[in-house]
Amino acid sequence: MKKGIHAKYNGSVEVDCICGNKFEVAAATDGPIKVESCPACHPTYTGKQETKVVKGRMEKFLERQKKIDQINKSN
Incomplete structure (x- = not known):
């Protein structure tokens, strides 16, 4: 061992x-973790x-895509 x-x-x-739970472990880092x-x-x-209930990636993407489509239609 060097x-x-x-x-x-x-x-x-x-x-x-x-x-709120607290417990002790053995570790190679200083605490608290x-x-x-x-x-x-x-x-x-x-x-x-x-x-x-959270929105997934696809739902968020589709919402952004709808906004982009509305902006493109108005121009």
Whole structure:
């Protein structure tokens, strides 16, 4: 093992989730680590699926295309 090229390994780093859950992990980075999902809030672990209605890429593209077509027709 070469000296000076490996990251310092921290045995206990705090992880903060946006759901409010906090836990500790071992990592090679300094803490705290902020994450968007964790085992306490992720649907795979909890079994609860949230349905969010959002527009996909195609719907957004079609809306922009309609605006462009209207501008072209008016010119």
